[in-house]
Amino acid sequence: MDKLLLRLVSLFYPVLAKTGVDTQQLDEILRVKILMDNRRPKAMFAVRKGAKNDGKQSPWLVSFVTLLMGFFIGLLLTLNQKPYVGETYYFLVFMVLMALTLISDFTTVLIDTRDQFILLPRPVSDRTIAVSRILHISIYVLRLALIQGFPALIIVGFVDGIFAVPLFFFQILEATFLSIFLVNVIYLLLMKSVSPQRFKDVISYFQIAFSVMIFAAYYLLPRLINVSVLGNVDLLSHWWAYLLPPVWIAALNESLIHASHANYITRILAIIGFTLPFAGLWFVAKVLAPGFNRRLAIIATSDGNSNAGTEVKKAGKFSLISKLANFLAPDPIENAGFRITWKLAARIREFKMKVYPAFAYVPIYFLYFALNGKGDSLIDRWNKLQNGHNYVFLIYLCTFILSSILMNISMSEKYKSAWVYYALPVDKPGKILSGMYKAIITLYFLPYCLVLSIGIVIIWGPQAINDIILAFLVSLIYGILMALFMVKGLPFSKPVIVKQGGGKMITSLLILAFIGAIGFGHYFLMRWEMAVWIAIIPALLINWLMFRYYKRQTWDNIEMTEI
Structure with missing residues (x-):
């Protein structure tokens, strides 16, 4: 599985090589990180330390819960008579869950400074280190995304036919990479624009707000909204809906499987959704990555209080x-x-x-x-x-x-x-x-x-x-x-x-x-x-x-x- 995911990630290497990333170093760093990945306890499904599994969560339990969650989300594909709207609902929930996983488990991975002791003395550029962290995150999230999307692959076969299954697999990859790059672009922009201590505070409050939002949606939305009504709601009749990334991903299915229903706007959105992950990775490597090591060093040494100076005064x-x-x-x-x-x-x-x-x-x-x-x-x-x-x-x-x-x-x-x-x-x-x-x-x-x-x-x-x-x-x-x-x-x-x-x-x-x-x-x-x-x-x-x-x-x- 790890080798397959590394090959999927390597599809971005030609784009990265043009931005100045050393793809050989990148591949070696990713290989070592994957070896260490299973040793790191995750925030989700963690169990008590000192038990027989020494704090490691059962991969079978994680896979079962993820599959079960993927099945219930996959039912959204059958909610609306229009496949375009059904897939929009599905990828909206799918991308929110991927973003939640990124925020809960991998925020610390992006700004972790422990491997700097090994990488800094060596001729590894800022671009290579920054991209290695994002792709390392991508490999883990891809693993969860493929398990979570497996039930939907079967459901979409009944909804749109067998030819829609391989296309839907590609759409899952597209949604995963979009979630990863959107979250990490926000993080890297924050690292450039605010102080290191303020960055930590912003990320902490963002995590709190996001977890509360998911909690509220889980408990209150079923009470405030009749889910059966969603089947009759035409989300795409509103202009702002076309600004949502899930609409871009669903547009690919509409353009290829239901080409007779697609207009030129749908095809443009499908092209945007296809090219945005590559454009996002180029933007990260070319614009945001320079100076990444220096900012990590500042974050590592800014463990004090953000208002320490004010307190001293x-x-x-x-x-x-x-x-x-x-x-x-x-x-x-x-x-x-x-x-x-x-x-x-x-x-x-x-x-x-x-x-x-x-x-x-x-x-x-x-x-x-x-x-x-x-x-x-x-x-x-x-x-x-x-x-x-x-x-x-x-x-x-x-x-x-x-x-x-x-x-x-x-x-x-x-x-x-x-x-x-x-x-x-x-x-x-x-x-x-x-x-x-x-x-x-x-x-x-x-x-x-x-x-x-x-x-x-x-x-x-x-x-x-x-x-x-x-x-x-x-x-x-x-x-x-x-x-x-x-x-x-x-x-x-x-x-x-x-x-x-x-x-x-x-x-x-x-x-x-x-x-x-x-x-x-x-x-x-x-x-x-x-x-x-x-x-x-x-x-x-x-x-x-x-x-x-x-x-x-x-x-x-x-x-x-x-x-």
Whole structure:
């Protein structure tokens, strides 16, 4: 399979040779990278390290899931009576999934600097290195694309006849290369136009936004759109549709298999789709690749904070963080825990990438459950939601954010810096933990709940204020329970764990079930306004008592990490 993919990629060598790429060096670099490729764990389908397969995912599992996904996507080919429209739908979803794979698995490969120690001392040009990285990515994505496109090859044989199968195979290659080059051209343009640190931030936020978009599309689109209606939608009746790359790819089938239906615009689009991968590779090698090694070196040495200079200038000023820390955490040790958690949680890119998507998942989950209904129109379901009391569950869903933050707050790639906790004369680490808990509530949870609360009050009215307060306090009880039983480490002091143990999973589910039961009890209590106001008092008392207990945690309750 690897040899076949190398031969497919070698079709671009004549174009690359004219741009100054050393194709012999390129071929050797690709061969070595392919040998190492199977040793690198992927973000998708990863399993727990330390298992029998030592962190490697089963290729059979990946292939089965990819084939199954390809089958369901292939059904889009039968959705519309016009093959041109059906293929446009198919390649639209196909290219989005390819782009998601590139962003989730191979962003780090493009800007990886580890092989520079081997390649930089040797006479390898910027063009050769940049193109080798893109083609290395292409080989991996091609492997997935061919597996994912296999069911569609069979389906298109029934839809358009046997002669459309080899053409569709070429269209899959075309869509894959277009996805690769469009994503990588954006990355390389960003590397040229923004600072290295800003580039890392932009890529991180782009990954977060893209994952949220896919999540929202998966859960909300089936509720908001009747899929059967797509069969009657003529997408190509809109002029902007011809600007979409999937339309260019589908135009090739329309021009060759259904030539009687194709006009001159369709043929022009087919030519554009055929030539764009070659033109894109030439553009990368000729325009964007020069200076690639220098920019990689700058990225490798810019591991600091993007606003480090600003922080240095403001070091002597009494900032907002200092005011909040002194007010909320007057104890010196607790104050230190508050400050270090606030600053690291706001700066560490890996932590933000794990936590930030949860902020978007909460309203998506709420709308998914709230608009879930059969027989009613979307407007009727919204009116029913607005006249009901389901808004209280929106605040309780925020515990998902709190859980995500707490499960990641003690983990860091650079956990060895946590030696400072153990070197200082701290008798009660619970003070550091209490400062940590106050910081994450103040930095993330409270502002987010305030934003949601304003929206709830605007939509459902002021009578929801007491429910918001009670739900918020119960959510804080959930947070302290999670912190007591699940978070056994100091802030950013433990190595990243891929999968938690079964005991902790059961504990987490029990805590979630307990809070869920309280939430449903709150829902039935809402018919008595005064009862909700009265329930706020014991909720406040329980929070105060539990937090005092949490603050008294000793070193025996902390999971120590070897530094």
